[in-house]
Amino acid sequence: MEKNKITPDLRALFYSRMVLIRKFEEKIMVLSQEPGRLPGMQILANGQEAVATGIVSALEPEDVIVSNHRSHGHLIAREADLNSLMAEIMAKGTGVNGGKAGTLHLAVPDINVLMTSTVVGAGPPLAVGSAFAQQYKNSKGITVVIFGDGAAAEGSVHEAMNLAGVWKLPVLFICENNCWAGAQRPEEHCATPNIFLRAKGYNMPGHSVDGNDVEAVYNLSRKLSQHCRSGSGPAFMETLTYRMRGHGEQDRQHYVDPKELAIWEKKCPIRRYRKELLDDGVLNTDQIQVIDQEATARVKAAVAFGDASPYPGPETALTDVFVQPPNA
Amino acid sequence: MNQKTFGQALNEALTIALEIDENVFIAGEGVGVSIHQDPNMATHGLLEKFGSRRVKDTPVSEAAIAGLAVGASCLGLRPIVEIMFFPFITLASDMLVNHAGKLRYMSGGKSSFPLTVRVKAGVGFGAGSQHSHNLESWIAHSPGLKIVWPSTPQDAKGLLLSAIFDPDPVIVVEDMMLFRMPGDVPAGDIRTPLGKARMVTTGTDCTIVAYGSALYTVMKAVESLNEQGISCEVIDLRSLVPLDKACILDSVRRTGRLVVVHEACRFCGFGAEIAAMVAEEAFDALKGPVKRVGAPQGPIPTAPTHEKIFKPDPDNVILAVQEAMGR
Numbered sequence: 001m002e003k004n005k006i007t008p009d010l011r012a013l014f015y016s017r018m019v020l021i022r023k024f025e026e027k028i029m030v031l032s033q034e035p036g037r038l039p040g041m042q043i044l045a046n047g048q049e050a051v052a053t054g055i056v057s058a059l060e061p062e063d064v065i066v067s068n069h070r071s072h073g074h075l076i077a078r079e080a081d082l083n084s085l086m087a088e089i090m091a092k093g094t095g096v097n098g099g100k101a102g103t104l105h106l107a108v109p110d111i112n113v114l115m116t117s118t119v120v121g122a123g124p125p126l127a128v129g130s131a132f133a134q135q136y137k138n139s140k141g142i143t144v145v146i147f148g149d150g151a152a153a154e155g156s157v158h159e160a161m162n163l164a165g166v167w168k169l170p171v172l173f174i175c176e177n178n179c180w181a182g183a184q185r186p187e188e189h190c191a192t193p194n195i196f197l198r199a200k201g202y203n204m205p206g207h208s209v210d211g212n213d214v215e216a217v218y219n220l221s222r223k224l225s226q227h228c229r230s231g232s233g234p235a236f237m238e239t240l241t242y243r244m245r246g247h248g249e250q251d252r253q254h255y256v257d258p259k260e261l262a263i264w265e266k267k268c269p270i271r272r273y274r275k276e277l278l279d280d281g282v283l284n285t286d287q288i289q290v291i292d293q294e295a296t297a298r299v300k301a302a303v304a305f306g307d308a309s310p311y312p313g314p315e316t317a318l319t320d321v322f323v324q325p326p327n328a
Numbered sequence: 329m330n331q332k333t334f335g336q337a338l339n340e341a342l343t344i345a346l347e348i349d350e351n352v353f354i355a356g357e358g359v360g361v362s363i364h365q366d367p368n369m370a371t372h373g374l375l376e377k378f379g380s381r382r383v384k385d386t387p388v389s390e391a392a393i394a395g396l397a398v399g400a401s402c403l404g405l406r407p408i409v410e411i412m413f414f415p416f417i418t419l420a421s422d423m424l425v426n427h428a429g430k431l432r433y434m435s436g437g438k439s440s441f442p443l444t445v446r447v448k449a450g451v452g453f454g455a456g457s458q459h460s461h462n463l464e465s466w467i468a469h470s471p472g473l474k475i476v477w478p479s480t481p482q483d484a485k486g487l488l489l490s491a492i493f494d495p496d497p498v499i500v501v502e503d504m505m506l507f508r509m510p511g512d513v514p515a516g517d518i519r520t521p522l523g524k525a526r527m528v529t530t531g532t533d534c535t536i537v538a539y540g541s542a543l544y545t546v547m548k549a550v551e552s553l554n555e556q557g558i559s560c561e562v563i564d565l566r567s568l569v570p571l572d573k574a575c576i577l578d579s580v581r582r583t584g585r586l587v588v589v590h591e592a593c594r595f596c597g598f599g600a601e602i603a604a605m606v607a608e609e610a611f612d613a614l615k616g617p618v619k620r621v622g623a624p625q626g627p628i629p630t631a632p633t634h635e636k637i638f639k640p641d642p643d644n645v646i647l648a649v650q651e652a653m654g655r
Contacts, residue, residue: 129399
């Protein structure tokens, strides 16, 4: 029923966004194996593209996103400039944050991806602050905070959910449950198999959704974001998906059963959606090929842009600590 | 001049900030309805005057309170949040240290966080180590954060107003032992600039640097030292970050001696930074050893007999100055 509201154009857009995220991160996989190419650790969301695309596509431009260490998909779905994103991941001076964020702390305030924190569980208290500002200014915007199943064990998440519940703040809490917190399975670190049930304890609606079904994620995100936007307070959504790569690219997943990976490989959100769109006649194989080629070309151009960019010079190493530095 | 207590001066600053800037709001545990009905509390009467939209009682959730400040300031508000006692700032430290202090830098200067954290500190009221533990060195050691510690009612007002309207995160330490102290406080929107120390007395023999209620311990000692013919130059630091290095170095170049006094532990205390800075930058001017007065390295005890060992008294300062003088 809800599905009818999603136009063919929007479905095609979902597909191209997911493909672009996949191609972008596949390129990072390759680059991360080349010594000295990418500083730091590369943390990828391969297999989770439907979550990022479904959520972000459901938002309005004034909505704020607070992301986490696995943020590339959220940013690409929000249509962050691919060149400056790749340059930042390479820690180049032309990067969106001048090379000071690297892959882990990407923030693009001009498209309202306001803050990214790699401190697990730190996003929700930040989101409470952003949502408070929206409520205080009587803005139409809401704040969406995306965190993992591992983060759900952090006390800060509970403090934030409680405060959002007490003050009826427009926050959509999204737990992207990818079945792994580091090398731990949910049953090893989580007292409940259904993290969304915790929403009840903070007096907000909580739902779970198949995170590999982009339209289901989109529809639930629309519904819950409207709840937040209406002034009814926060909401909680758990998206059930799977982390196809390790925690980071150095992680060889020795603790993962290859049979389980093979099962989830078959549930690939992109492959699944491609079949759906072909079956429904929304896209034909030629169009699918064009989308693939365009994504590949954009990623290639982004890498070329990053490669051509210099690292930031030493003169900027200590700028931007303060707005008004102590010796100014 | 108005005569106001330290607490009333803080209250005036908060009132003015709420009046002149719609983006200012106050949040914390008991900032609206407090268990204390004390007109010397900084937030006394603000809820009645400004309403619950702008003066917000929160759950007992220090991480969420600090996160509220970081997130709201990133969208252009000027939050003033209260962490009740200095040791409780540990519960908010991730939001302050990893977020307030770092997010602007990591954004490449795209974001800013004009937030103020008010926190009560002090030793000498018998509440023990989980209410009395001065952590200014932790804050000062964390990049991206500023920290000030007023010692007079006038500076309580002036530093708090400067902190609120500073574009960066500032921690304002409010010394509990000073809340009832009266003093002259100019009316209106007065600002004490961040990073400017105050010369309390000029002297020729020894520079003494202090902040907060330790300043008054120093002033008692200075009276006795004067009687002994030792002339001291006392600097009220007011601001730890930014630090008024020039004021300290100029003074030490005149007197040739330095004693630093604070109530935090000496070991890795803020006095160590000042001592090291002087050793590095004015070694040639020193005529005697740099001395530090502070608490021993242990949790603050409860028994008055123990607690007084941890709180510097004038005799400790006198002894330190005499040692610096080689007497």
